[in-house]
Amino acid sequence: MDFWGEFLGYLAGICTAVFFLPQSVQTIKTKDVSGLSFGSYVIYCIGMILWIAYGAYLHSIQMIFFNAVSLIFAAIILFMIVRQR
């Protein structure tokens, strides 16, 4: 079970990354952050930091890694929202 259990976490992380990253990359490339809410992205970044901390508490490399990737993209978008305000 150990191998498959760990494997599940990687597979889950890849699926959510495949869902979210193309949209984030496009937003960063086009620099079009109109319609994106500053407050929502602040809450999302806080959420990612909390998931990383919770992942550390559970000793889950998968949760730490995939949430850190999301946090980097969300932080770039948040920075762009702040700059365009």
Place this chain on the structure above:
Amino acid sequence: MDFWGEFLGYLAGICTAVFFLPQSVQTIKTKDVSGLSFGSYVIYCIGMILWIAYGAYLHSIQMIFFNAVSLIFAAIILFMIVRQR
């Protein structure tokens, strides 16, 4: 640490729910799924199922609960995308 560790998981789940749910509720209410990709939502639903399974492997109620909530909303939206095709 146990209480605070568990608490982190709930707080993280609430933050991501606050970020995602309003958008999902709006999509379901307005029934406007144009521009939403069938393939992306299939991958997202699979991802949520895998996170739930991985949460079960880690014995994390928080991961199971919050990913199940996301899965329900994503499944409704996926169903709407299929119906409008």
